Amino acid sequence: MSCHLAATLKSLRRAILVVAYGSPLHSHDAVGQQVVTEVAAWGMPNMKAIAVHHLTPDLAEPLSMADLAIFVDASTSAAQEIQVRPIGLDNSAIATGHGCEPQVLLAKTQTVYGYHPQSWWVMVPGGNVEPGEVHSPVAEQCVETVLQEIEQLIHQPGQTYA
Template sequence: MTATSPRPTLVIGYGNTLRGDDGVGRYLAEEIAQQNWPHCRVISTHQLTPELAEAIAAVEQVIFIDAQWHQDQSSPLVQCQPLYLPPPEQISGELGHRGSPLELMALAKILYGVEVQAWWILIPAFTFDYGETLSPLTAMAQAEALAKIRPLVLGEI
């Protein structure tokens, strides 16, 4: 395994920590922040808002972390998806009340002329009941997600 230099990275974990597994994105972001990785800024937030476009424009890559509802508990897998902006003519510049990663990337492009490399980490979630604890499967998936994010941030290939 070879290592490359870390790239300035923004990690954005989002979700509702009062609704069980929905908070896993925020919990993982806070865990990453505690590890104090070099060249890495971390934001833990309830939802994606237009103000985040400025922070996205200031880095080379952004990693979004969110919960993804799963009904089947037999084989929950963490998804690590690259995100790509659509062609310029398909970028509206509109951002709804609850934004999406692609909307924020588009806003960074429109406002700041910057297109960053982006990843969307989706962690399997099974319960969204009121409460501040993760289900056992989502807690295990959080550790798997950390293992997938670490090489993206630290340049370990």
């Protein structure tokens, strides 16, 4: 492959940001930490994977540089399956310094930077957010499926993220 072609192909890659949030001290709430570790191990140069305890307004800057954002969170709902939803903007809510929902963070990004990335919310079932470092069996089984969901989001038909 010529250097010119390689550079052209590299320039087609878009920036991907995976943000997992939740406390590693609250049982399955920490499942996102494991997902981020696995995603980082993929070694994709155009992908950044970060784990945070809460979504905060300071994440607007890295979001403004992404073409695709994927948020991973442990769900406390009774659902037993992973839920993947597109995220729209929520201009009606206020982002505080102590945490916010992804749609509020995207609205903040849009307001400050005039742009927000296409975004998805991956919610992992499990239900146990009691103090402790043990993932629920449901959440533990979901890690591989979450990784597959992330791969599918990256390789959507008509998109060039990887």
